[in-house]
Amino acid sequence: MVYIVGLLAVVFLVLTIVVLSRIATLAKGVDGNKRDNENPYEKRAAGTSNRINAVLMLAFPILGTIAAVWSFMESRPKFLPEAASEHGILTDNMFWISMAVITIAFVVTNALLFYFAYRYRYKPGRNAVFYPVNHKLEIIWTVIPAVVMAVLVFTGWRVWRDITAQAPDNSYVIEVVGKQFNWVTRYAGADDSKLGNYNFKLIDETNELGIDYADQAAFDDFTSNQLHIPKGVPVLLKIRAKDVLHSVFIPHLRVKMDAVPGMPTKFWFVATKTTEEMRNETGNPDFNYQLNCTEVCGQGHFSMKMPIVIEEEEEYKAWVASQKPFLTSNPTYLSRVPENLKARAMKYIESAASDSTSVATGGATATGTSLK
Amino acid sequence: MATAELTHEVQVHEEHEHEHHELGFIRKYVFSEDHKTIAKQYLISGILWAFIGGLLSMLFRLQLGFPNMKLEWLRPLLGGWIEEGGKLDPQFYLALVTMHGTIMVFFVLTAGLSGTFSNFLIPLQVGARDMASGFLNMLSYWFFFVSSVIMFGSLFVETGPAGGGWVVYPPLSALPQAADGSKLGLTLWLVSMALFIVSQLLGGINYVTTIINLRTRGMSFTKLPLTIWAFMFTAILGILSFPVLFSAVLLLFFDRTFGTSFYLSEIYVNGEALPNVGGSAILYQHLFWFLGHPEVYIVLLPALGITSEVIATNARKPIFGYRAMIGSLMGITLLAFIVWAHHMFVTGMNPFLGSVFMFLTLIIAVPSAVKAFNYITTLWRGNIVFTPAMLFSIGLVSFFISGGLTGIILGNSALDIQLHDTYFVVAHFHLVMGSASFFGLMAGVYHWFPKMFGRMMDEKLGYVHFWITFVGIYLIFFPMHYIGIAGFPRRYYSFTAYDATNSFGDMNMFISVAAMITFGAQILFAWNFFYSMFRGRKAPQNPWHSNTLEWTAPIHPEHGNWPGEIPPAYRWPYDYSKPGAKEDFIPQNVPYSATPESNLPHENEQIAMEKEIEGMIDSQNETYKH
Ligand code: HEM
Ligand SMILES: [Cu+2]
Ligand SMILES: [Cu+2]
Numbered sequence: 001m002v003y004i005v006g007l008l009a010v011v012f013l014v015l016t017i018v019v020l021s022r023i024a025t026l027a028k029g030v031d032g033n034k035r036d037n038e039n040p041y042e043k044r045a046a047g048t049s050n051r052i053n054a055v056l057m058l059a060f061p062i063l064g065t066i067a068a069v070w071s072f073m074e075s076r077p078k079f080l081p082e083a084a085s086e087h088g089i090l091t092d093n094m095f096w097i098s099m100a101v102i103t104i105a106f107v108v109t110n111a112l113l114f115y116f117a118y119r120y121r122y123k124p125g126r127n128a129v130f131y132p133v134n135h136k137l138e139i140i141w142t143v144i145p146a147v148v149m150a151v152l153v154f155t156g157w158r159v160w161r162d163i164t165a166q167a168p169d170n171s172y173v174i175e176v177v178g179k180q181f182n183w184v185t186r187y188a189g190a191d192d193s194k195l196g197n198y199n200f201k202l203i204d205e206t207n208e209l210g211i212d213y214a215d216q217a218a219f220d221d222f223t224s225n226q227l228h229i230p231k232g233v234p235v236l237l238k239i240r241a242k243d244v245l246h247s248v249f250i251p252h253l254r255v256k257m258d259a260v261p262g263m264p265t266k267f268w269f270v271a272t273k274t275t276e277e278m279r280n281e282t283g284n285p286d287f288n289y290q291l292n293c294t295e296v297c298g299q300g301h302f303s304m305k306m307p308i309v310i311e312e313e314e315e316y317k318a319w320v321a322s323q324k325p326f327l328t329s330n331p332t333y334l335s336r337v338p339e340n341l342k343a344r345a346m347k348y349i350e351s352a353a354s355d356s357t358s359v360a361t362g363g364a365t366a367t368g369t370s371l372k
Numbered sequence: 373m374a375t376a377e378l379t380h381e382v383q384v385h386e387e388h389e390h391e392h393h394e395l396g397f398i399r400k401y402v403f404s405e406d407h408k409t410i411a412k413q414y415l416i417s418g419i420l421w422a423f424i425g426g427l428l429s430m431l432f433r434l435q436l437g438f439p440n441m442k443l444e445w446l447r448p449l450l451g452g453w454i455e456e457g458g459k460l461d462p463q464f465y466l467a468l469v470t471m472h473g474t475i476m477v478f479f480v481l482t483a484g485l486s487g488t489f490s491n492f493l494i495p496l497q498v499g500a501r502d503m504a505s506g507f508l509n510m511l512s513y514w515f516f517f518v519s520s521v522i523m524f525g526s527l528f529v530e531t532g533p534a535g536g537g538w539v540v541y542p543p544l545s546a547l548p549q550a551a552d553g554s555k556l557g558l559t560l561w562l563v564s565m566a567l568f569i570v571s572q573l574l575g576g577i578n579y580v581t582t583i584i585n586l587r588t589r590g591m592s593f594t595k596l597p598l599t600i601w602a603f604m605f606t607a608i609l610g611i612l613s614f615p616v617l618f619s620a621v622l623l624l625f626f627d628r629t630f631g632t633s634f635y636l637s638e639i640y641v642n643g644e645a646l647p648n649v650g651g652s653a654i655l656y657q658h659l660f661w662f663l664g665h666p667e668v669y670i671v672l673l674p675a676l677g678i679t680s681e682v683i684a685t686n687a688r689k690p691i692f693g694y695r696a697m698i699g700s701l702m703g704i705t706l707l708a709f710i711v712w713a714h715h716m717f718v719t720g721m722n723p724f725l726g727s728v729f730m731f732l733t734l735i736i737a738v739p740s741a742v743k744a745f746n747y748i749t750t751l752w753r754g755n756i757v758f759t760p761a762m763l764f765s766i767g768l769v770s771f772f773i774s775g776g777l778t779g780i781i782l783g784n785s786a787l788d789i790q791l792h793d794t795y796f797v798v799a800h801f802h803l804v805m806g807s808a809s810f811f812g813l814m815a816g817v818y819h820w821f822p823k824m825f826g827r828m829m830d831e832k833l834g835y836v837h838f839w840i841t842f843v844g845i846y847l848i849f850f851p852m853h854y855i856g857i858a859g860f861p862r863r864y865y866s867f868t869a870y871d872a873t874n875s876f877g878d879m880n881m882f883i884s885v886a887a888m889i890t891f892g893a894q895i896l897f898a899w900n901f902f903y904s905m906f907r908g909r910k911a912p913q914n915p916w917h918s919n920t921l922e923w924t925a926p927i928h929p930e931h932g933n934w935p936g937e938i939p940p941a942y943r944w945p946y947d948y949s950k951p952g953a954k955e956d957f958i959p960q961n962v963p964y965s966a967t968p969e970s971n972l973p974h975e976n977e978q979i980a981m982e983k984e985i986e987g988m989i990d991s992q993n994e995t996y997k998h
Contacts, residue, residue, distance in 0.1 A: 015836055015839075015840060019833065019836055019896060022830070022832050022833055022836075040912070041757070041915065041916060041917050042917075044757075044831070045757040049758070049831065049832065049835060050757060050758050052835075053758035053763060053835060054756075054758065056839060057758075057766070060842075060843070064846065068850065071850070071851060071854070072854070075851070075854040075858075075876075075879070078854075078858055078875045078876060079854070079857050079858050080857075080858055080859050088790075090786075091786050091787055091789065091790060094784070094786060094787060095781065095787050095790070098780065098781050098784065098787065099781065101780075102777040102778065102780055102781065105773075105777055106773065106774060106777050109744060109745075109748065109773050110770055110773060110774070112748050113747075113748050113751065113766065113769055113770060113773070114766075114770075116748060116751040116752050116754075117751055117756060117758075117766055120687070120751060120752065120753055120754045120755065120756050121756050121758070122755050122756055122757045122758075123755065126755055127688075127755065127949050127951075127956065128687060128688040128689040128753060128754040128755040128948065128949040128956070129689065129752075129753040129754075129949070130689070130690060130948075130949050130950050130951055131689065131690070131692065131749075131752075131753065132690040132691075132692065132693075132694065132946065133692065133693055133694070133695070133696075134692075134693075137749070138693055138696050138742070138745075138746075141741065141742065141745045142738060142741075142742055145737060145738050145741040145742075146738050149734045149735065149737055149738060149780070152734060152780065152784060153730060153731055153734045153784070156730060156784035156785065156786050156787065157727050157730060157731070157785075157786075159786040160723065160726065160727060160730065160784075160785045160786040161723070161727065163786060163789070164723030164726070180550065180641075200638040200639065200640050200645055201645050203640040203645060205643075210640070239720075242639070242640050242641075243543070243547070243550060243639055243640060243641040244543045244544040244547065244550050244639075244641070245541055245543065245544060245653060247718070247793065249793075249859075249861065251790075251859035254789060254790045255789070256718050256789050256790065256792055256793075257718050257720065258718055258719045258720055260653050260654065260719065260720055261543055261636075261637060261638055261639045261653060262636070262637025262638040262639070262649070262651065262652070262653065263637070263652065263653065263654060263720060264720075265719075265720030266720075292861060292869065292870055293861075294792070294793040294794070294861040294862075295541070295793065296466060296536055296537045296541075296544065296863045297544060298463075298466075298535075298544060298550055298551035298553070299462045299463040299466065299551060299552070300462070301466070301863065301864070301865075302462065302863075302864040302865040302866055302867075302869060302870075303866075303868070303869040304869070305869045305870070
């Protein structure tokens with residue numbers, strides 16, 4: 001890299017000298033007020049500058065190709081490793097196939113463009129060919145891109161259709177919520193594997209997600225600032241935002257979906273490699289999956305990430321079982337539970353037997369101290 | 373039949389014209405109704421804006437390329453935006469990218485490009501004395517001017533200018549409490565854009581009307597230069613899509629000011645739940661991109677038109693496939709209206725809609741490809757003169773191809789999942805829109821400078837300017853694709869949270885250095901431009917031996933453009949290197965009857981039409997009687 005910068009500097013220096021000398025001649029105003037007639041179009045065209053430009057037109061694509069190939073080889077190891085999700089493997093394949101197609105088109109068209117520019121540079125006495133139209137050619141090069149596009153669209157559409165299809169019924173459902181400037185996840189809990197309702201009006205400092213305790217499915221829900229994902233089974237992310245737009249981006253899983261206030265979105269996928277496997281594969285013992293935000297959401301946008309753990313289904317289940325429901329950690333919310341469900345909710349209040357009455361009655365006052 | 377002469381001989385004598393009614397300085401240079409003056413006003417405003425927009429990008433490139441650099445030395449310029457530790461304020465970083473985008477897309481490449489060349493070339497190339505309404509045209513510039521002043525002013529407000537990206541998506545942009553960039557700066561942004569839209573509509577209506585109504589005798593649609601076709605489609609795109617942006621902006625203004633809920637629903641911000649329900653943040657995106665996508669073609673089409681003209685002239689060949697070029701312009705214009713949602717594949721929009729928009733988007737690649745092929749074939753077996761304008765045009769074709777091709781990847785919704793809002797998109801549109809259109813602007817300036825100012829720009833400086841800029845732009849944007857493939861999100865102040873190992877640190881530094889050199893090279897252009905305006909070599913009548921009508925007007929055309937009769941148009945503008953002809957170009961106002969040696973068989977039949985064309989002169993003169 002240092003060499004390139006150096007090389008650039010040299011080139012730049014030479015150009016500076018050329019320019020300065022040019023400006024000096026101009027500033028003398030030697031040819032200032034003459035009409036251009038003594039240097040007409042053809043004469044100028046036949047001059048040295050035209051030849052230099054023509055040669056540069058040839059040099060540019062050659063040097064450019066070398067630079068492009070070299071820089072690609074150089075960057076390749078820094079690209080993301082192979083996708084760690086089922087659909088990601090498909091889209092990666094399609095990406096590189098499309099890339100090959102457009103690279104061919106890129107090389108052929110640019111090569112012709114620059115070669116023709118060089119080859120047909122002005123020569124005194126030669127006449128350009130009066131060649132205004134050729135319908136056959138035009139039809140050919142309308143049809144060829146059309147066919148290529150049709151193939152690309154069709155394959156692309158099939159993959160898109162599968163990715164965006166309904167999530168399978170046996171999917172693990174995890175809620176991901178974006179807010180300025182972090183992510184919070186909510187899991188259905190070990191008991192009913194169903195996420196409870198939420199309502200943005202119920203949000204407060206502690207209940208960041210507005211979990212609605214009028215819904216008994218919410219009792220065992222727990223929140224986290226990590227995203228745990230079981231490997232090899234479909235996982236459905238239910239995505240929403242609390243304040244402004246955010247976007248869930250999990251680069252290694254090739255997952256991206258906006259988080260929109262007032263409009264829940266979703267994305268489902270099947271992860272194929274655990275964090276552990278990825279650490280082995282990349283040879284980086286510190287490797288961690290992560291989730292980043294890709295929709296500007298304000299000043300902290302760039303730092304809005306969340307660590308992800310991908311693990312075997314058994315490990316995932318064990319982790320879920322080890323988590324405390326939100327209600328357990330924040331028993332004051334028991335006061336939000338309707339009377340007829342109170343008994344059921346009590347199950348999630350620790351040492352329920354002794355404290356339950358005091359919590360149930362003195363709920364609101366305890367809010368401030370119950371943050372654990 | 374004096375007009376049958378090759379006018380570039382005749383009119384050199386007519387330089388000192390009868391100055392009918394001498395206008396005061398103000399009416400002549402400030403509140404001018406002369407399309408040529410208005411064009412120059414747009415051009416100079418555009419150049420100033422380009423330097424401002426470029427400077428902003430230098431600031432954020434410093435941050436991206438040299439994240440650890442101490443920036444205290446910028447404090448005289450940026451004041452409090454440099455934090456205690458000598459770092460750029462992250463909120464200001466967002467303001468920089470937002471303003472850079474807004475300025476470049478709207479103020480430079482829309483106003484600066486269409487405003488300059490539609491204004492300058494439409495009357496001169498269709499053979500009209502001025503725009504259909506000089507007054508509306510003047511208003512158009514001054515609305516733009518006021519809009520510019522407001523946008524510029526917003527750079528200096530205490531909470532900073534708008535900071536939500538050039539697309540200013542709500543709810544962020546609707547909630548002043550959510551970010552500093554959504555406070556006063558954003559209000560000014562909205563007001564400025566509203567005025568800008570008014571300016572564009574006044575301009576656009578004028579362009580279309582002039583092209584339809586004020587063509588000189590004989591200038592049928594199939595004889596129009598491709599520049600004019602491009603300007604017409606550009607204006608149509610603008611007229612139909614800018615009003616939609618206007619409503620988007622207006623509703624956003626309502627949400628911010630009057631507590632309406634067009635875009636807002638179920639929001640909890642700053643410790644309180646807002647009362648707004650029922651709005652849709654996605655609605656804004658639909659409205660915005662309904663303009664936003666046509667907008668990218670509003671920016672590109674004029675550049676393509678200019679390129680067609682410059683390439684044909686300097687390859688000394690007719691443009692290949694004139695009708696196909698018009699057809700593809702038309703196809704692009706139509707399709708441009710029905711692909712907008714490809715910017716929204718991962719917003720949660722119904723996936724079926726995504727499929728439809730993927731399909732439509734990839735169709736638009738076909739007319740684009742046709743254009744590229746036609747440019748290349750125009751060079752084939754030409755006799756190419758590398759004027760600076762020609763170099764920039766060839767550069768444009770290269771950028772158009774390189775950037776357009778990555779569009780094919782992004783248009784594939786399945787692939788866009790990963791690439792959306794990464795540097796891959798940034799690389800795509802900077803090549804295909806930013807750089808290609810910028811090169812169109814440059815080609816236009818170098819090519820028509822003699823007509824605008826009666827003097828020539830220095831060519832050698834032009835060459836150096838071209839080569840540094842051309843190589844520089846590839847050095848900046850080619851590597852950006854790699855960063856995008858590695859997943860780096862755009863609009864990130866720093867990449868520490870995305871990639872702790874800073875694996876593309878070197879590359880980002882390289883890009884920043886290339887950007888600075890490229891920006892520096894633009895100073896050459898500015899110098900060349902302003903110096904040549906006053907002290908350049910004086911231009912000959914037709915410096916590029918070109919066929920279009922503007923070169924038959926006097927070197928310094930007065931208001932009204934032609935001192936005598938407006939020249940008629942007898943032939944298409946691309947009779948370059950016609951077999952049998954005396955010279956390698958035959959201007960549009962030369963009748964077939966004067967060139968029996970080079971006429972094609974069907975053109976001999978046209979000779980009969982010439983009487984008829986001449987007969988239209990009275991009715992044409994009638995148009996201009998006040
Ligand atoms: C071959 C034809 C093209 C196709 C298929 C195409 C496709 C796309 C797609 C799908 C996107 C959205 C990417 C994303 O945000 O994830 C995009 C972005 C963009 N394209 Fe193109 N494009 C094409 C040509 C052009 C042209 C000719 C221009 C301009 C003259 C252009 C300007 C832009 C701009 C400005 C954006 C980004 C806007 C933003 O997010 O800030 N594209 N293009
Ligand atoms: Cu964000
Ligand atoms: Cu678009």
